[in-house]
Amino acid sequence: MRQLFNKIYNGTLENYKSYLENRLIENKKTFVVTANPEAFMIAEKDKEYKKLLMDDVTEIVPDGIGLVKACKKLKVDVTERVPGIELAEGLLVSANKYGKKLYLFGAKQEVIDEMKKYISENFSNINLVGTQNGYVNDKESVFDDIVKLKPDIVLVALGMPLQEKLIYNNLSKFKKGIFIGVGGSFDVMSGMKKRAPKIFIKLNLEWLYRICKEPSRIKRFWNNNVKFLLNVKKYK
Numbered sequence: 557m558r559q560l561f562n563k564i565y566n567g568t569l570e571n572y573k574s575y576l577e578n579r580l581i582e583n584k585k586t587f588v589v590t591a592n593p594e595a596f597m598i599a600e601k602d603k604e605y606k607k608l609l610m611d612d613v614t615e616i617v618p619d620g621i622g623l624v625k626a627c628k629k630l631k632v633d634v635t636e637r638v639p640g641i642e643l644a645e646g647l648l649v650s651a652n653k654y655g656k657k658l659y660l661f662g663a664k665q666e667v668i669d670e671m672k673k674y675i676s677e678n679f680s681n682i683n684l685v686g687t688q689n690g691y692v693n694d695k696e697s698v699f700d701d702i703v704k705l706k707p708d709i710v711l712v713a714l715g716m717p718l719q720e721k722l723i724y725n726n727l728s729k730f731k732k733g734i735f736i737g738v739g740g741s742f743d744v745m746s747g748m749k750k751r752a753p754k755i756f757i758k759l760n761l762e763w764l765y766r767i768c769k770e771p772s773r774i775k776r777f778w779n780n781n782v783k784f785l786l787n788v789k790k791y792k
């Protein structure tokens with residue numbers, strides 16, 4: 557696990573956004589995992605997930621304040637949160653600037669429909685080559701369709717670990733593309749769900765807002781974040 561901590565990106569959000577834009581322009585294949593404590597907890601039990609996180613092709617950025625705090629406790633250098641949703645939004649801006657091809661996979665159909673509107677109204681220069689909601693039975697074969705479309709960006713919103721496993725298992729079929737698992741980001745970007753007010757984000761209390769809005773998240777939060785932080789010293 558310590559090796560995983562050592563892989564975490566140690567820079568600013570803005571620099572990572574510029575880096576991704578450059579990768580996009582240069583057609584360099586890139587796979588980003590926006591990790592939170594849950595990702596690390598899953599990796600402890602799930603060998604396949606740990607292997608994909610450890611692979612050299614996989615880049616890990618610290619989403620989730622819990623992970624940033626864990627790094628500080630372990631004296632692993634980390635600068636700030638790099639939230640998946642902000643990377644996704646940054647990529648839309650870049651894709652719009654350079655007329656790039658985008659594919660969206662995941663979330664409910666109504667969310668996908670709102671995403672289409674959001675993109676056409678705000679990023680008219682993006683070439684949205686395809687979408688697929690996340691409730692199809694055969695998620696694996698969706699990638700066979702995605703490959704044919706040769707997208708420059710593939711955002712997968714299925715929740716972890718599935719989104720990362722699907723990307724990782726299909727990555728070798730692609731010559732280029734920025735691939736990111738973005739969890740519930742489409743729900744927020746589409747306007748179907750509200751992101752926490754800015755003050756919560758600034759104070760690193762986005763997790764508190766999400767729990768208040770969706771109390772069913774509390775068990776998940778306890779198991780992944782609280783237990784993780786209480787036990788983090790064992791990774792020293």
Ligand code: UDP
Nearest residue numbers: 662663664690691713714715716739740743
């Ligand atoms: N989802 C999906 N198919 C599924 C299960 C989940 O498309 O079979 C979507 C769900 O609609 C949501 C996202 O995956 O948009 C996961 O969101 P969640 O808020 O759980 O992710 P987080 O941001 O907390 O990682």
